[in-house]
Amino acid sequence: MTGATLYVCTTCKAGEPVPEGAPRPGSRLHAALLAAGAPEGVRIVAVECLSACDNGCTVSLSKPGAWSYVYGRLALDDVPAILEGARRYAATADGIVPWRDRPTVFRKQSIARIPPLEPNS
Amino acid sequence: MTGATLYVCTTCKAGEPVPEGAPRPGSRLHAALLAAGAPEGVRIVAVECLSACDNGCTVSLSKPGAWSYVYGRLALDDVPAILEGARRYAATADGIVPWRDRPTVFRKQSIARIPPLEPNS
Numbered sequence: 001m002t003g004a005t006l007y008v009c010t011t012c013k014a015g016e017p018v019p020e021g022a023p024r025p026g027s028r029l030h031a032a033l034l035a036a037g038a039p040e041g042v043r044i045v046a047v048e049c050l051s052a053c054d055n056g057c058t059v060s061l062s063k064p065g066a067w068s069y070v071y072g073r074l075a076l077d078d079v080p081a082i083l084e085g086a087r088r089y090a091a092t093a094d095g096i097v098p099w100r101d102r103p104t105v106f107r108k109q110s111i112a113r114i115p116p117l118e119p120n121s
Numbered sequence: 122m123t124g125a126t127l128y129v130c131t132t133c134k135a136g137e138p139v140p141e142g143a144p145r146p147g148s149r150l151h152a153a154l155l156a157a158g159a160p161e162g163v164r165i166v167a168v169e170c171l172s173a174c175d176n177g178c179t180v181s182l183s184k185p186g187a188w189s190y191v192y193g194r195l196a197l198d199d200v201p202a203i204l205e206g207a208r209r210y211a212a213t214a215d216g217i218v219p220w221r222d223r224p225t226v227f228r229k230q231s232i233a234r235i236p237p238l239e240p241n242s
Contacts, residue, residue, distance in 0.1 A: 112173040
């Protein structure tokens with residue numbers, strides 16, 4: 001099984017005014033996810049801007065041959081659910097976690113998903 | 122250069138009531154894109170649900186080793202711009218078209234983007 005990547009947008013402002021020099025909400029979410037620890041089969045990677053600024057904080061989940069997902073409107077309280085959702089995603093072959101097994105935050109705050117690239121593409 | 126895939130959500134309702142048995146706005150957008158013809162290096166592929174239902178009609182652009190993009194709130198009038206944007210995307214190595222070269226609809230109606238999978242993932 002090939003590993004999944006949890007990209008975390010570190011530039012997200014989550015609609016808040018951010019004082020000059022203060023860490024942005026996206027950066028704080030990334031730090032909290034790293035501190036909590038990546039589940040088996042998941043890498044946590046910082047990225048600057050997932051172009052979903054109206055829905056920050058945002059993360060994406062992707063892995064080879066699988067559907068990719070983008071989730072938004074996330075906060076520090078969502079860290080355990082994000083990591084559990086990422087763990088379940090990583091354990092699938094195609095990226096599709098059965099609906100009932102998805103954390104609530106993944107059910108309700110999906111922004112988009114993208115199909116896997118076809119082998120002949 | 123490896124080809125790009127333009128996925129078109131055929132289940133999008135674009136916030137409209139759709140009479141039973143009538144083609145959905147997403148399905149009509151897919152048909153119009155096919156009828157206009159895919160640019161060189163681009164495949165147009167129908168997909169059921171990109172999980173961006175609040176922002177339909179939606180399409181995504183992806184190709185190996187490149188950033189993927191999701192665009193929303195699209196209509197039949199946007200067909201030429203979508204195809205031109207797809208052509209320019211396909212012509213890049215990393216999926217990043219310079220801002221000034223993006224069709225207006227791609228500048229203003231981006232829903233999200235996802236980084237390429239890293240080679241060691």
